[in-house]
Amino acid sequence: MHPALVIAGKDLRQRLRDRSALVLGFVAPLLIAGLMALAFSKVTTYHATVGYLDLDHGPAAAGLERTLHSPDLAGVLAVHDYRDRAAADAAIGHHTVQAVIVVPAGFTAAVTGGGAPRPVQVRADVDNALAGQVATAVSQSFVAQVNADRLAVRTALAAGAPPADLARLTASAVEQRLPETPVQQSAADHKLKVISYVAPAMGIFFVMFAVGYTSRGYFVEQAHGTLDRIQAAPVGRTVAVVGKSLATFVYSGASLATMVLGSTLLFGADWGNPAAVALLCLGISVSVVCLTALTIALARTERQAEGLAAVVVFALVLAGGNFVFVSQEPPLLRRLALFTPNGWALRGFTDLGTGARGIGVVGAPLLGIAVFSLVVVALTALVVRSRRQP
Amino acid sequence: MTAALAVAGATVRRMLRDRTALFFAFLLPVAVIVIIGATVTGFGQFRVGVVQTGGGPLARELVTELHGSSALRVHDYTDEAQARASLRRSELDAVVLVPPGLDSALRGGRNVSVPILVEGNGTAGPAAAAAVSTTVAEQGARIQAARFALSEQGGGFDQRLALARSQQAGAAPITVQQVVVGGGSQFLPAGFSYSTPTMLVLFVFLNALAGGASIVSTRGLGVYARVMATPAGARAVVLGETLAYLALALLQSLVIVLVGAVAFGVHWGDPVAAFALVAVWALVGTGAGVLSGTLFRTPEQASAIGPAVGITLGMLGGCMWPLAIVPAWLRTVGHATPQSWAVDAWTELLSRHGDLLSIARQLAVLAAVAVGLLALATVRLRRRVNG
Numbered sequence: 001m002h003p004a005l006v007i008a009g010k011d012l013r014q015r016l017r018d019r020s021a022l023v024l025g026f027v028a029p030l031l032i033a034g035l036m037a038l039a040f041s042k043v044t045t046y047h048a049t050v051g052y053l054d055l056d057h058g059p060a061a062a063g064l065e066r067t068l069h070s071p072d073l074a075g076v077l078a079v080h081d082y083r084d085r086a087a088a089d090a091a092i093g094h095h096t097v098q099a100v101i102v103v104p105a106g107f108t109a110a111v112t113g114g115g116a117p118r119p120v121q122v123r124a125d126v127d128n129a130l131a132g133q134v135a136t137a138v139s140q141s142f143v144a145q146v147n148a149d150r151l152a153v154r155t156a157l158a159a160g161a162p163p164a165d166l167a168r169l170t171a172s173a174v175e176q177r178l179p180e181t182p183v184q185q186s187a188a189d190h191k192l193k194v195i196s197y198v199a200p201a202m203g204i205f206f207v208m209f210a211v212g213y214t215s216r217g218y219f220v221e222q223a224h225g226t227l228d229r230i231q232a233a234p235v236g237r238t239v240a241v242v243g244k245s246l247a248t249f250v251y252s253g254a255s256l257a258t259m260v261l262g263s264t265l266l267f268g269a270d271w272g273n274p275a276a277v278a279l280l281c282l283g284i285s286v287s288v289v290c291l292t293a294l295t296i297a298l299a300r301t302e303r304q305a306e307g308l309a310a311v312v313v314f315a316l317v318l319a320g321g322n323f324v325f326v327s328q329e330p331p332l333l334r335r336l337a338l339f340t341p342n343g344w345a346l347r348g349f350t351d352l353g354t355g356a357r358g359i360g361v362v363g364a365p366l367l368g369i370a371v372f373s374l375v376v377v378a379l380t381a382l383v384v385r386s387r388r389q390p
Numbered sequence: 391m392t393a394a395l396a397v398a399g400a401t402v403r404r405m406l407r408d409r410t411a412l413f414f415a416f417l418l419p420v421a422v423i424v425i426i427g428a429t430v431t432g433f434g435q436f437r438v439g440v441v442q443t444g445g446g447p448l449a450r451e452l453v454t455e456l457h458g459s460s461a462l463r464v465h466d467y468t469d470e471a472q473a474r475a476s477l478r479r480s481e482l483d484a485v486v487l488v489p490p491g492l493d494s495a496l497r498g499g500r501n502v503s504v505p506i507l508v509e510g511n512g513t514a515g516p517a518a519a520a521a522v523s524t525t526v527a528e529q530g531a532r533i534q535a536a537r538f539a540l541s542e543q544g545g546g547f548d549q550r551l552a553l554a555r556s557q558q559a560g561a562a563p564i565t566v567q568q569v570v571v572g573g574g575s576q577f578l579p580a581g582f583s584y585s586t587p588t589m590l591v592l593f594v595f596l597n598a599l600a601g602g603a604s605i606v607s608t609r610g611l612g613v614y615a616r617v618m619a620t621p622a623g624a625r626a627v628v629l630g631e632t633l634a635y636l637a638l639a640l641l642q643s644l645v646i647v648l649v650g651a652v653a654f655g656v657h658w659g660d661p662v663a664a665f666a667l668v669a670v671w672a673l674v675g676t677g678a679g680v681l682s683g684t685l686f687r688t689p690e691q692a693s694a695i696g697p698a699v700g701i702t703l704g705m706l707g708g709c710m711w712p713l714a715i716v717p718a719w720l721r722t723v724g725h726a727t728p729q730s731w732a733v734d735a736w737t738e739l740l741s742r743h744g745d746l747l748s749i750a751r752q753l754a755v756l757a758a759v760a761v762g763l764l765a766l767a768t769v770r771l772r773r774r775v776n777g
Contacts, residue, residue, distance in 0.1 A: 020694035028698040035705050039716045076516045092571050110564060119567040126575045127714065130514065132568055133436075137461070137520030139566040144527030147563045151531050152538035154561060155554045159543040169542070176538060178530035179496055180452075182523040183503045184516065191509050192480055209694075216690075307410030314414075318421050323710075324429045327480040331465070333428060334481065347479075354478045 007243025008250065011217070015251055021213060025255040029206040030262045036202070037195035037267050048131040049078045051100035053088045058108025060146065064120070067142045068101070072184060076134060092123060098131030099124040101139055111146050112170055149173040192327075195267040196353035197346070201322040203259035204284055204342045207252045208317065211288060212309035214248045215295040219302035241296070245289045252285035272352030276362045280348045283369040287341035290376040297383040316340045344368030397630025401604065402637055414600065415642045419593040420649055426589070426710075427582035427654065435463040436518035439473040439485040442466070446493030452529050453488065461521040477507060483518035484508045496533050497547060532558055575741040576714045578733075582654035584712075587736035590646045591729050592709040594639050594671055596700035598679030601638070603692035605631060605683025605771075628680075628771050632764065635679045639672035659739030663746040667735050670756045674728050677763025684770035708733040728759045 015021040052068060054061045068079045080097055082088040088100040104118040120139050124132030152173040153166070161169060260277060263269035271277045291312060299305035317323060319336050320343035326334055327350070337343030348365030405411050442453050457464045465482070467473040473485045485507040489495070495502040506522050508515025535554035536547060578584040647668065650656035658664040686692040704710060706720075707729025713721045724730045735752035738744035746753075 018690075020691045023698060024694055028702075032698075032702060032705065035702065036710075038720055039705065039711055073516070089571060107564075117562050117564040119565045122566060122568045123571045124568060126570050127577055130517065132570075133461075133514075134517040134520070136566055136568050137517050137524065140524040141520050141527065143564050143566055144524050144531065148527065148531030148534050150564075151554060151558050151561065152535040154557045155535040155539040155550065156542045158553055158557055159539040159545065159550060161539075161542050172542075173538060176534050177501075178527055179501045179533045179537070180492075180526050180530035181501060181503050182506050182519065182526045184506050184508060184519045187474060187477055187485075187507045187509055192478075303408075303410070307408075307413070310410055311413050314418055315421075318418075318425055323422065324426055325480070329425070329429045330431075333425065350479050351475075356475075356478070 004239045004243040004246060007240055008246040011214075011244055011247030012250060014217070015213075015247075021251075024206050024209050024213075025251060026258050029202040029255070029259055030266070033195065033199045033202040033259070033263055034267055036198040037193075040194040047078065048076060048099070048128075048134045049080065049097045050131065050135050051080050051082050051088050051091055051097040053082045053085065053100055053102045055085075055105045056103045056107040060108040060111040061103040063146075064101070064103060064139065064142045068138065073138065077138070089123065092125050095125065098128035099135040101135050111150065145178060148178055149176060152176055190270065190353070190355040192350060192354050193268070193270055195263055195269040196271065197325060197350060199259055199263035199267070199269045200349040201346060203256050203263075204320075204345055205317050205322045207255050207284060207288060208291070208313045208342065210248055210251055210255075211291045211295055211313055212306050214244055214292045215299065215305040215309050216302050218244060218296050219299065219305050223302065241293065245293065248292050249285045249289050252288045253281060256281040256284065270353045271349070272355070273357075273359055273361070276348070276352055276359045279359070279362055279366060280345050280352075280369075283366050284341060284345050287369055287373045287376070290373045290380070294376050294380045294383070297380045297387070316342055319343065321346055338368060339372075341369040341372045344372070393626035394629040394633065397627055398633040398637065401608070401631060401634035404604065405601065405634075405638055411597075411601070415593070415597045415638070416645050419589050419642075419646055422593075423582065423585045423589045423646075423650070423654070425585075427585035430584050431581040435461060436483045436514060436521050437465070437481070438462045438518060438522060439465050439467050439476055439482045440488065441468070441470045441473045441485060442488040443468060443470075444490055445488060448493045448496055448529070448533075449488050452492070452526065455529060456486065456522065456525050459521070459525045462518075462525070474507065477509065480509070483514040484522060486522055499537065528558075576737070577712045578737050578740055582650065583656050583740055586646065586650035586654055586656045587658075587740065588709040588733060590643060590650075590668075591671065591707070591732045591736070592700070592704040593646070594643055594675040595678055595729065596697060596704065597642060598635055598639055598675035599682045599696035599700045600692065601635065601679050602682030602684075602686060602696060603689040605680065606686055606689045606692050628768050631680055631683070631771065632676055632767075635676040636672055639675045639679075640669070643668045643672055657740065659736075659743065660745040663739055663744065663749055666746060666753060667732070667739070667749060667756075670753055670760060671732050673760035674732075674756055674763065677760050677767055680771060681763055681767035684767060684773075703727045703729055706730070728756055731755045731759075 015025075050068070052065060054065065067073075068077060080091070082091065082100065085102070088097075088102070091097045092100060100123045102121040102123060104121065106116075106118050107120070110117050120143060122132055122135045122139060124135065149170075150173075153169045156169055156173075157163060157166075260269075260271055260281070264271065291309075295305055295309045295312065299308050319333075320326075320340035321329065321334075321337045322342055326337050326343070326346060329337070338347070344365040347368075348362045351361045351365075405415075438456065440453055440456055442449060453464075453466070456462060465476075467476075467485075470485075470487065473482070476482045477485050487505040487507065489502055489504060492502055492504075504526055506519040508519050532551060532554040535557065536550040539545070539550045539553060540547060578587060647658060647664075651658065682692055682696055686695070706724045707713075707727040708724060709729055713724050713730060713733070716724070731752045735749040735756075738749050738752070742748070
């Protein structure tokens, strides 16, 4: 058997005996990913319950009520009617509704007679900002048509229509419709499930911890003289590093594979094309190996190796978006994520999990990971070469 | 007491010389605060992509007005496929496809549809579409008015459009006014006032837990054996380690509080109550840290399993997301962690302007946890030291 394989086998058996390596590689990522998916399980679909209070009782107010009950909003809003403000506010306080739309007395008069405009009021629960936004946006959409009709009348009068024609103009204007019609369309792709993001995010996060484990182990063995005995054999130091890298690669691959299977079976994660997923897992494993080599090259002691690995890993996972939904980050942070191998991998997993077709989807992520890995390799080579100057 | 202080001093000096420990205690929490704070900022606006290819003055005017809407955060795209990809990744709430023929249709007296793409079962998409509709309607209103005036009084379209624009600018429209009802919030404020107190809670506990590794190392170095030879004995070791952990926890808390206040504008609320909460939480962390130092057999176990446990408890306890959004049973489980009581207390101080009395219950629970952890840690550490 090739000496590198012997070393790899020894390393892997050592990990199997180490409970903390098993916890970090297999148990913790699945546990934490599941916990995150459970936590957000009721956030992924949204349905607001909104109250409606009509203090005007005129035809203009009836128009708003019809808008609230339209088919376009059926999937988003449930509407409850209230008779007075006290009942409406009590409903908000009891969380029966999250917001109430109040049409003020005199609304119809303001619309038809040119009276002073009275604002439609949206009263929202302090902890339901989104419901308030929904109710506000819907109300504004309705009010926009009303304002358009009022503007039409004013413009006609300004153009020279006689004021005596106000009633006729008003009646004509109400028949007008906005010429630009926003049409809501559903994008065909799959919605990203929470578990389909957090499973790869946590899997990658914990796999990157392998960098510290392996690089620390290198120096422990150096201190114990194991490496001296290996180097005394016909094989060289290079073979030892190759063997350790191979062990890290296998460990990373096994850990990620466990996450793929576990999250699918236990939590219903959508990973998409299996071949593409496998390629991304391989890519991450390669970058972990490269980071391990760099850490070993830079450090001089076990403690340094562990510390350096920890700093590098946490910097990468913070920048790459493993701890938050990168899609919710500001654009600057999203761009920062694409300087990391884990950021690219998450981009690939997100695309696969939302129904992007074909293995070509992971082309850019794999390229991003490859570029990062090559940079790390080049850096490692530079460090090694500079250390050789006696 | 001299022996105890010697033990405490040795531990603190070793930790402060350890650059990795300094990274995890001070730099990492601040970095996480920045990223989470930035991520949970700006939920007051919908993120909208606008795809415009070519188009005339009316199309450009529409895009300009979308940018000007206070309800929207608009990003321009020239490629529809890219905008769709951003929508699919949940980087946008909606995508507006400005029709290429918008100008010719509107000037030619025809109506035009403006597609607004949303995720079918998305959270904010339909609301974002409604907000976009408002802005589209404002342009539509001017077109409608211009056509109406044209049909009533004749003249040119551009002339009537200019008149409509000036009338719109001069008129008082009917508005929609949003009012917040009710008392204090169940949540911490959005942005850095969320991430800073929650990361204080998370990292003080987490660093103490991981720091248990140093107790395991110290046992191995034989430091305790030498202290045991003194008359003070086991009590000095226990007290010394406890003081060291408490000092480090308080120092870390102080750094996070100061950075939060100075760099991120966090108002920590009533100073007396805030100090009490910081101090009690430091005691909880201390108890957890010393206890972890007695539970693990190797430093690697402590520094590996500690963070996993700390992160899990932090998630359950509301450090990563508000417990108010999780299913009720998970919220109940969460309140079995000390983290949730600390986060509840910070919510009381930052969102409901609470004082010492209003967080008395949380402080009592946390103090009980601290006493329990410290007592258990003391018993186990004595056994470890004597053994």
